[in-house]
Amino acid sequence: MNKATLHIILFLFFIVTPQIKGLAQKTDTIVHVNGNVLKGDFRKMEYGVVTWKMDGMGTISVEEPYVNTFISSKQFEIKMKNGLIYYCSFEASETNGKVILIRNGQQEEVFIDDIVEIHPIKGNFWKKFNGNISLGGNYSRSSDVTTIAFSGNLDYRNKKTFFNLIWNYNLSYQGDSLITQNSNIDLSWQRLLKKNWSTLVALGTSQNLQLGIKRRY
Incomplete structure (x- = not known):
């Protein structure tokens, strides 16, 4: 493959490939320890950092110690420190630093500090x-x-x-x-x-x- 052909292929790939943006409504909520309420799209939590997307501000990161609680009706995969894995949504807890896991109609309150990773589970095949x-x-x-x-x-x-x-x-x-x-x-x-x-x-x-x-x- 010569240089000119490679340039054309890469150029066409760059032009033709669409940039697909998430269309889901940003209805998730984070309650900061200072009392601020952030509305947006919960992306993930890894290494003690929550990745969050907000309209107008783009993607931001919030360290786990600064998260009081959070709310989302979406389904997530949650890995705990004890090795357990849950598939559930979230409700706010009245206790600082805790969140309520909603799975199969049952509730379980856990410390956010005990959560190792959080990743969204999307229903549509392509959205995964x-x-x-x-x-x-x-x-x-x-x-x-x-x-x-x-x-x-x-x-x-x-x-x-x-x-x-x-x-x-x-x-x-x-x-x-x-x-x-x-x-x-x-x-x-x-x-x-x-x-x-x-x-x-x-x-x-x-x-x-x-x-x-x-x-x-």
């Missing part, structure tokens, strides 16, 4: 996918060097399966000659089993022509 794509390039006329960078990630999550694909691809040309080609692709698949067991399969491949690595798995 989440990811982003980045494409960039640069051309230096003085040295006739063209660089192209293409990266992204794609996740799929349901109640028992998690799929993750991450890629990073970098090319450099001088004139019509390829001088640098670096690529990394990582694919992982996790399946939850019974009695707190799970299975994980991962595959990775990389290439770096500058270091003489044609293909490594």
Whole structure:
């Protein structure tokens, strides 16, 4: 594949690929420890940080110690410190630093500090996918060097399966000659089993022509 063909393919991919934005109503609520009430879209909670999207402010992050409680009628996958996994929605607790889990019509009050991860579970098949794509390039006329960078990630999550694909691809040309080609692709698949067991399969491949690595798995 010559440089011109590659440029055309990447350009068309960038132009044709639509940017799909979430259409769900932002009806989730976070109550901050200072009493502020934040309305928005609960995205996830990982490593003690809640990711939240608000109209006009974009995506923000709130550290878990600053969250008093939160409310959402959506379905989430919640991983606890003790290894238990719940699929439920949330109601506000009257106790600071706690939240009520709603599952199968039953309620259970837990400390937010005891929650390790929170991820939304979406009903529609296509809405279970989440990811982003980045494409960039640069051309230096003085040295006739063209660089192209293409990266992204794609996740799929349901109640028992998690799929993750991450890629990073970098090319450099001088004139019509390829001088640098670096690529990394990582694919992982996790399946939850019974009695707190799970299975994980991962595959990775990389290439770096500058270091003489044609293909490594």
